[in-house]
Structure formats: C-alpha cells, structure tokens
Amino acid sequence: MIRPKPLSGFPEFSPDARIVELAVLDRLRETFELHGFASIETRAVEPLDRLAKQGEIDKEVYVVQRLHSEPDARPELGLHFDLTVPFARYVLENAHQLQFPFRRYQIQKVWRGERPQEGRYREFTQADIDIVDATTLAAHHDVELPLVTLSALERLHVDLGVPPVLMRVNNRKLAQGFYLGLGIPDPAEVLRQVDKIDKIGPDQVQAALAEQVGLSRAQAASCIALAGISAPDEAFVDEVRALGVEHDQLDEGLALLADVVRTAGAYVPGRLVADLKIARGLDYYTGTVYEAELAGFESWGSIASGGRYDSLAADGRTTYPGVGLSIGVTRLLAPLLGKGMLRASRPVPTAILVAVDAEETRAAAIAVAEQLRSRGIPTEVAPKADRFGKQIRYADRRRIPYVWFGSAESGEVKDIRSGEQVPADPATWAPAPADLKPTVQATPPQS
Amino acid sequence: MIRPKPLSGFPEFSPDARIVELAVLDRLRETFELHGFASIETRAVEPLDRLAKQGEIDKEVYVVQRLHSEPDARPELGLHFDLTVPFARYVLENAHQLQFPFRRYQIQKVWRGERPQEGRYREFTQADIDIVDATTLAAHHDVELPLVTLSALERLHVDLGVPPVLMRVNNRKLAQGFYLGLGIPDPAEVLRQVDKIDKIGPDQVQAALAEQVGLSRAQAASCIALAGISAPDEAFVDEVRALGVEHDQLDEGLALLADVVRTAGAYVPGRLVADLKIARGLDYYTGTVYEAELAGFESWGSIASGGRYDSLAADGRTTYPGVGLSIGVTRLLAPLLGKGMLRASRPVPTAILVAVDAEETRAAAIAVAEQLRSRGIPTEVAPKADRFGKQIRYADRRRIPYVWFGSAESGEVKDIRSGEQVPADPATWAPAPADLKPTVQATPPQS
Numbered sequence: 077m078i079r080p081k082p083l084s085g086f087p088e089f090s091p092d093a094r095i096v097e098l099a100v101l102d103r104l105r106e107t108f109e110l111h112g113f114a115s116i117e118t119r120a121v122e123p124l125d126r127l128a129k130q131g132e133i134d135k136e137v138y139v140v141q142r143l144h145s146e147p148d149a150r151p152e153l154g155l156h157f158d159l160t161v162p163f164a165r166y167v168l169e170n171a172h173q174l175q176f177p178f179r180r181y182q183i184q185k186v187w188r189g190e191r192p193q194e195g196r197y198r199e200f201t202q203a204d205i206d207i208v209d210a211t212t213l214a215a216h217h218d219v220e221l222p223l224v225t226l227s228a229l230e231r232l233h234v235d236l237g238v239p240p241v242l243m244r245v246n247n248r249k250l251a252q253g254f255y256l257g258l259g260i261p262d263p264a265e266v267l268r269q270v271d272k273i274d275k276i277g278p279d280q281v282q283a284a285l286a287e288q289v290g291l292s293r294a295q296a297a298s299c300i301a302l303a304g305i306s307a308p309d310e311a312f313v314d315e316v317r318a319l320g321v322e323h324d325q326l327d328e329g330l331a332l333l334a335d336v337v338r339t340a341g342a343y344v345p346g347r348l349v350a351d352l353k354i355a356r357g358l359d360y361y362t363g364t365v366y367e368a369e370l371a372g373f374e375s376w377g378s379i380a381s382g383g384r385y386d387s388l389a390a391d392g393r394t395t396y397p398g399v400g401l402s403i404g405v406t407r408l409l410a411p412l413l414g415k416g417m418l419r420a421s422r423p424v425p426t427a428i429l430v431a432v433d434a435e436e437t438r439a440a441a442i443a444v445a446e447q448l449r450s451r452g453i454p455t456e457v458a459p460k461a462d463r464f465g466k467q468i469r470y471a472d473r474r475r476i477p478y479v480w481f482g483s484a485e486s487g488e489v490k491d492i493r494s495g496e497q498v499p500a501d502p503a504t505w506a507p508a509p510a511d512l513k514p515t516v517q518a519t520p521p522q523s
Numbered sequence: 524m525i526r527p528k529p530l531s532g533f534p535e536f537s538p539d540a541r542i543v544e545l546a547v548l549d550r551l552r553e554t555f556e557l558h559g560f561a562s563i564e565t566r567a568v569e570p571l572d573r574l575a576k577q578g579e580i581d582k583e584v585y586v587v588q589r590l591h592s593e594p595d596a597r598p599e600l601g602l603h604f605d606l607t608v609p610f611a612r613y614v615l616e617n618a619h620q621l622q623f624p625f626r627r628y629q630i631q632k633v634w635r636g637e638r639p640q641e642g643r644y645r646e647f648t649q650a651d652i653d654i655v656d657a658t659t660l661a662a663h664h665d666v667e668l669p670l671v672t673l674s675a676l677e678r679l680h681v682d683l684g685v686p687p688v689l690m691r692v693n694n695r696k697l698a699q700g701f702y703l704g705l706g707i708p709d710p711a712e713v714l715r716q717v718d719k720i721d722k723i724g725p726d727q728v729q730a731a732l733a734e735q736v737g738l739s740r741a742q743a744a745s746c747i748a749l750a751g752i753s754a755p756d757e758a759f760v761d762e763v764r765a766l767g768v769e770h771d772q773l774d775e776g777l778a779l780l781a782d783v784v785r786t787a788g789a790y791v792p793g794r795l796v797a798d799l800k801i802a803r804g805l806d807y808y809t810g811t812v813y814e815a816e817l818a819g820f821e822s823w824g825s826i827a828s829g830g831r832y833d834s835l836a837a838d839g840r841t842t843y844p845g846v847g848l849s850i851g852v853t854r855l856l857a858p859l860l861g862k863g864m865l866r867a868s869r870p871v872p873t874a875i876l877v878a879v880d881a882e883e884t885r886a887a888a889i890a891v892a893e894q895l896r897s898r899g900i901p902t903e904v905a906p907k908a909d910r911f912g913k914q915i916r917y918a919d920r921r922r923i924p925y926v927w928f929g930s931a932e933s934g935e936v937k938d939i940r941s942g943e944q945v946p947a948d949p950a951t952w953a954p955a956p957a958d959l960k961p962t963v964q965a966t967p968p969q970s
Contacts, residue, residue: 079615079616079618079838080570080573080612080615080616081616082616083566083568083570083600086566086568087566088563088564088565088566088613089563089564090617090620091561091562091563091621091627094561094562094563094564095561095562098562109872109901110872110896110899110900110901110902111896111901111902111903112871112872112873112901112902112903113872114538114541114542114870114871114872115538115541115542115545116535116536116538116541117535117536117541118535119530119533119534119535119646120567120602120632120634120646121530121533121646123527123530124590126527137589137590138587138588138589138590139587139588139589139590140585140586140587140602141585141586141588141636142584142585142586142636143571143584143585143586143598143601143636144636145636151590153530154590155567155587165527166535168526168527169526169527169528169529170537171526173537174538175870175920175921177906179871179903180538185567187567189588189589189590189591189592199566199567199568209906214906214907216882216885216906217906220904339886339889343893391526423561423622424559424561424626425556425557425559425560425561426559435663438663439786442786446790449557449558449674452557453557454556454557454558454559455557455558455559456558456559456626457667459624459656459661459663459664460661473622474622
C-alpha cells in the first residue's frame with residue numbers, strides 16, 4: 077500500500093500544531109464562559125431543507141446518505157456549513173426548555189463542499205457566540221458581543237502571540253436612517269451599491285448611485301461621504317452630524333454604534349473602529365454588523381464576523397431575534413501555523429521522562445511516574461531500557477525537558493537542556509512552572 | 524414553521540447535560556495528557572476504500588458527496604465510523620515526521636449509518652488512546668493502556684459520581700498457546716466457538732467443539748475449563764497451570780496477562796480482572812484484548828474496549844503494530860444523563876449576575892463584571908433593568924448562586940440560596956470555591 081495523500085481542503089494538524097490549536101480553543105472557551113455563555117454542540121447533519129436558503133440549496137453543501145440506503149432514496153441530510161443554521165433549529169426545537177435570553181457558545185467543525193483553492197477549506201472549525209431572545213432582544217447585547225469576542229482574541233494575542241485584530245463595526249439602521257433622511261425612497265438599493273466600494277471604488281459607486289438608483293448628485297455625494305467615515309472613537313458621530321442629515325433611525329443607529337465604540341475602547345482599546353462602509357450579508361443582518369481582520373494580515377481576509385438579525389428563527393408564533401459573532405478558528409490558525417509564526421514548545425504534553433534501568437525494574441519506574449502524575453506532572457516512562465544516552469535522546473527528540481533516573485527512594489532529575497542533574501524526590505519534585513505544560517511560541521513571519 | 528423534531532440516533536444534549544459532558548471530556552483529556560499522550564484530530568471523512576474491510580464496505584457507512592457534483596460521479600468519501608481507521612491512515616501519511624513509539628489520544632465524533640434502535644447512535648463521541656510503533660511494539664504497553672484508561676474512568680467515578688467500571692482482560696496468545704499445547708491444530712476455530720459462550724452457554728460450546736471442530740472429549744473439556752477461569756489477581760495463573768498444559772505461547776500470554784492484572788491492581792485496585800473467555804474482534808486483535816462495563820449496569824454493554832493489533836497499519840515497507848483502547852463517551856453518558864443519574868449544579872457557567880439599577884447605569888454594571896472576570900469569576904450582567912425581584916428570578920431560574928447590587932465603589936453581594944447579603948468589593952470578592960464553576964452531581968438511578 078502506498079503512502080496515503082492528504083485530501084485537499086481537509087487540513088489535519090501535526091501533534092505540535094494541534095497543541096497550538098488546543099491552546100487557542102481553551103482560551104476561547106474560557107473567555108466565553110467568563111461571560112456566561114453556555115456550551116452546546118449540535119449534530120453534524122441537518123435536513124437538506126433547513127440548509128436551503130429561500131428554497132435554494134447552495135452549491136457548497138455536502139449531502140450525507142447511508143451507503144446501503146434504498147437505491148432510489150432521495151438524500152435528506154447534509155453536513156452543516158455553519159453553526160448559525162443548526163443553532164436556529166436548536167432554539168426552535170428546545171424553546172420550551174431554554175431560558176431566554178439564551179447565551180450560547182459553540183465550537184465545532186463545519187463543512188463546505190467547495191472546489192478547493194488556496195485558503196478555502198472544506199472542513200474547518202468555527203467558534204460562535206450568540207445571544208437570542210424571544211420576541212425582542214435588548215440593544216445592549218450588540219455592545220456586549222464584540223467586547224466578548226475582542227477579549228477572546230486579545231487573550232490569543234497577549235498569551236500566545238497571535239497578531240492583534242482590528243474589528244470594524246457598522247449599523248444598518250444608521251445608514252438606512254441616513255438615506256431616509258436624505259429623502260431616498262429605496263435605502264436597500266443604495267446599500268447594495270455602497271457595499272461595492274471596496275471592490276470598485278467610491279467614484280464608480282457614486283456614478284452608479286446617480287445613474288442606476290436615480291439619486292441626485294447631492295444625495296449620491298452624501299451617501300459616499302457617509303461611507304467614507306471611519307473612527308476609533310466617538311468622533312464619527314460629529315462627522316456624520318456634520319453632513320446635516322436628520323432621521324430617527326439615524327439617531328438610533330448613531331447612539332448604538334457610539335456605545336459599541338465607547339465600551340470596546342474602555343476594555344479592549346485600539347481593537348475596534350466604527351467603519352460606515354461595512355455592509356456584510358445584505359439579506360441577513362438587520363442592525364449592527366461586525367467584521368474583524370488580523371492587523372497587518374488584512375489580505376488573509378476576515379477571521380471573525382457577525383451581526384444582529386431580527387429573526388434568527390421563527391416558529392409561526394414567536395420570532396427569535398439574535399446577535400452573533402463567529403471566529404474562524406481554522407482560518408485564523410492555519411496560515412499562522414503554515415508560516416511558522418506559532419509553534420508549540422514541544423509536540424507532547426510530557427514534562428518528564430522516567431528512564432528505565434532494566435526491564436526487570438520497569439515497575440519501579442512506573443511507581444515514580446504514578447507519583448509524579450498524582451501531583452499533576454505529565455510523565456512518560458521510557459519505552460525501552462536502552463543505555464541512558466539513548467533514553468535521553470528519546471526525550472530530546474520530543475523536546476521533553478527533564479529525565480528522571482533511579483528509583484523513588486534514590487532518584488535524580490536531569491534538565492537535558494542545561495545538563496544539570498540534581499537529587500529528587502517524586503513526592504516533592506516539580507518542573508519549572510513554564511515547563512509543566514507545552515507553551516506556544518510566536519515568531520515573526522518568514523517571508 | 525412547526526417545531527423541528529429531533530433526528531433519531533443523533534443525540535443532542537441540553538446545556539445542563541453538556542456541562543456534564545465537558546466535565547467528562549476535560550478529565551479524559553487531562554488523564555491522557557498526564558500519561559504523555561498527544562492530541563490529534565483527523566478529518567471527518569475518509570476515502571471509501573479505506574473504510575472498507577477486506578474489500579467489503581460495512582452497511583453502517585455514511586457516504587458524503589457534494590450536492591452539486593457531476594450527476595454520474597461515483598461517491599468517494601465516507602464519514603469515519605471509528606477513530607482507528609483514520610488513525611492508521613494518519614500514521615502512514617505522517618510516518619516520516621512522527622516520532623515512534625507514537626502515543627496519541629483522539630476525542631471526536633464518529634458516525635454509523637445504522638437503522639436507529641434503543642442505545643444505538645448514528646453520531647457519537649469516542650475517546651481513543653493508542654500507542655503505535657514501527658516494526659515492533661514492546662509488550663509492556665499492553666500493561667500501560669488499561670492503566671491509563673482505568674485511571675481516566677476512575678477519575679470520572681471519584682470526581683463526578685459515574686459508576687465504577689470493571690475491565691475484563693484476556694490474551695489471545697494465552698488461549699492460542701493453550702490450544703496448541705493440547706495438540707489442537709486449528710486454534711482459531713476453537714476461539715470462534717469459545718467466543719459464543721456468553722450467548723449459548725458452555726455446554727453447547729463444548730458440544731460444538733467436539734462435533735464441529737473435532738476435538739476429543741478431554742480437549743473440549745479443557746478448553747471450556749480455561750474459558751471458565753476468571754480472577755481479580757494473579758491467582759488465575761495457578762488455575763491455568765493446574766490444567767496441566769504446556770506451551771511457549773501459553774507462558775508468554777500468562778506472564779503478560781499477570782503483569783496487566785498486577786499493575787492495575789497496584790494503581791486502580793478492584794477495577795480489572797483476567798477473564799479467559801473474552802475474545803473480541805476475532806479478525807482484528809492479535810494479543811491482549813480489553814472490554815469494560817459499568818459495574819451494576821452490565822446490561823448497557825461495553826463502554827470501553829480495545830486490544831493489541833500486530834498490524835495497525837502497513838505501507839509495504841514497514842508494519843506498524845499498535846495497542847489501543849477506546850472509551851464510548853456517548854454510550855457511557857447518554858444513559859446516565861437520560862436516567863437523571865448525573866446533572867450539573869447549574870446550566871450556565873455564570874457564578875454571579877450583576878444587577879442593573881437603570882439602563883443609564885449599565886456601564887457601571889459592566890465595569891463591575893469586567894473586574895470580576897479579570898479575576899476568573901464567570902459573570903453576567905442582567906439583561907434588563909427590571910425591579911430587583913425580577914433580576915433575582917433571572918439568576919434563580921439559571922441556578923446562578925450570587926447577585927451583585929450597586930456599583931464597584933459601593934456594592935453588595937446576595938447569596939440567593941441563603942438570602943444573605945454582604946458588602947463586597949469587585950477587586951477582592953470571590954464566590955465559595957465550590958460555586959466558581961458548575962459542578963456535577965450524582966444521584967442514584969430512578970427506577
């Protein structure tokens with residue numbers, strides 16, 4: 077049998093890279109839980125009709141079928157392509173036993189049956205937080221969600237050396253109120269054009285607003301001016317006011333966006349800007365929208381995004397509005413790992429290897445190991461009673477920092493990096509705190 | 524839209540049950556890492572030909588295909604039905620960059636396209652540990668694996684109140700050597716019959732050994748006597764010896780099984796027995812075999828199993844022997860949760876709710892919350908500036924133990940269980956240690 081080849085679009089990490097991933101996932105989970113989000117997991121499959129949008133199924137869905145199903149059986153299930161569709165279904169299915177507002181986080185793999193290309197994955201991990209309520213959801217949750225997400229991403233930066241992020245936030249109501257205040261009858265159409273600014277530039281969009289949407293020259297210029305406003309603080313409010321447009325929805329949007337910017341500035345300074353050209357998911361989000369990139373690595377695209385949706389789910393009787401943010405864990409990590417910017421201090425959890433004198437005394441080595449483990453120290457027993465040089469090499473190849481020689485009664489520990497060897501008692505010896513578990517080390521990108 | 528129905532065979536846990544599951548998974552991971560096992564995850568899909576056994580694909584495979592693939596495209600991928608097949612492939616694919624012996628744990632979902640029935644899952648979580656080496660794998664790893672698995676399961680028992688387990692262990696070589704020592708030419712055929720003892724009883728098997736396999740009355744009686752031996756300590760060795768059979772393979776098997784029993788007895792006493800009728804996976808395992816049940820709940824079936832395989836993987840040049848044990852996490856947990864035997868102390872991570880006096884002072888509440896979170900205390904801010912009775916009810920319904928009233932400068936904390944309310948400073952206040960995180964509570968089964 078020849079060596080199997082990787083499947084394109086299905087990344088698998090080495091044990092070393094997986095340690096980095098676990099360090100990331102642990103910090104995301106811890107931050108979400110510190111903010112009172114409860115974990116759920118949903119099954120990998122959803123009925124195909126739930127994966128459909130407006131009756132149409134996107135190309136990217138993977139269909140799942142029993143191999144030995146009836147030959148003419150129609151496929152009914154597909155792998156979920158995000159965590160929002162399954163969460164909406166979970167909320168409807170369990171509404172009678174959930175407490176609203178319901179705060180949940182969900183860290184799972186999702187699948188998209190795309191044609192593979194650079195930076196596109198067919199299987200990848202997302203980490204989502206959402207708050208959903210029945211009938212109405214308070215506006216302050218729009219302020220809370222970026223705070224939680226940025227706290228999580230900031231921990232990755234401070235603890236692990238992941239580059240810092242910049243989150244851009246806008247509010248759909250702000251733009252809509254502004255357009256209505258200008259006397260434009262169809263704000264949605266303006267939004268659709270403004271969404272193209274990053275692609276085709278403001279001049280082209282301004283022309284399209286005049287020619288295709290039928291705005292006056294002054295109206296089109298105002299819309300472009302609004303989209304050009306961006307600020308790391310509440311200064312954007314005055315800039316918008318200076319454009320001289322008045323509308324209730326504009327006021328509402330400005331106040332909420334100012335609150336988002338102010339709160340993020342207080343707790344995660346420098347990581348969030350109001351950017352009034354951000355549109356995102358035009359058919360989907362109805363209020364605040366979020367989009368985050370790694371600062372200095374904007375070409376990698378968005379690594380977190382989300383927004384407010386007035387109807388996350390509805391069952392005919394009740395509508396469930398929500399606000400959510402999703403971190404693309406694989407999207408964030410795979411390039412950092414691929415470029416060698418993050419790596420684990422060692423590819424194994426083991427802090428110490430207990431050497432074995434002879435196979436006959438392996439039981440004594442196990443006794444030492446079990447005593448160390450009972451004190452929380454990850455320990456391996458050498459697999460072979462080789463000469464000690466070989467056993468040290470076993471540790472060295474795995475970057476295990478310490479080797480134990482001798483029995484519990486008369487033992488010594490060698491730090492194989494310094495070569496220093498000292499007498500040790502398995503009831504009291506401990507590694508340097510930094511050596512207890514593998515750590516994550518960051519290095520600048522190799523160009 | 525009507526309320527969606529659960530999909531049979533795809534269990535989804537409530538937030539409460541998920542907290543129990545996370546407590547279990549955390550302890551499994553911690554124990555595996557304490558023993559130096561590195562985490563890996565493999566993609567959910569494998570090429571269908573890898574999922575085939577001896578060219579035949581089992582009924583249980585779920586095929587995965589892009590919805591919009593070419594109409595006559597043959598399906599090529601399936602969801603993995605265990606973690607051994609993907610691990611074997613991972614070893615072959617990465618052999619050039621792995622250090623052998625390679626110790627890995629893997630906690631992931633697996634899928635089986637079975638017709639659903641009580642206790643059968645189509646999606647479930649497994650937690651596997653394996654040690655694999657190139658060419659040869661030392662026998663002492665057969666002793667190590669049940670020790671690690673039993674340590675993990677014992678932690679679930681001691682920390683969480685999961686019922687204790689009993690692991691039964693046998694060794695294929697022991698039986699084979701015994702049969703060869705009796706002068707039986709085809710030991711595999713005897714093993715196949717002996718494997719039926721639990722189903723049809725020893726008398727029927729003894730008859731079949733004589734009639735179908737052609738053993739003498741004395742040979743058949745000896746085989747049945749061997750299968751009847753079971754002991755929690757090394758006493759089984761003398762019982763086997765008393766049957767008066769001699770063979771090198773028998774000696775080898777007896778010595779190894781005695782080592783397994785002795786070592787487990789020293790570190791996890793009372794949880795492992797030698798049971799010489801255990802066969803398991805006849806075409807698969809070649810040495811030690813393991814099988815564990817929850818004591819008192821044997822009818823739920825095996826919750827962990829595994830064994831030694833002389834060829835876990837092979838690439839034509841190198842053969843990779845391995846020994847592995849797999850814990851059926853869903854299989855273990857779903858009945859315990861379903862019968863109310865395990866539950867979380869609360870369905871949210873939140874230890875304290877910060878009440879909000881008025882929407883205008885929400886920023887002050889956020890400031891308190893952020894200070895508590897910075898000290899590792901899971902904190903929520905009340906979603907609505909309701910009257911305090913309602914805010915306390917919000918906490919109570921989620922079993923959040925504490926509510927904070929007032930600002931950072933002049934705050935008080937109420938323990939809503941006792942009603943006791945005391946002045947508190949967010950820079951120093953901490954919940955009772957048992958209240959910091961949700962705990963798992965065990966109750967006897969409700970009959």
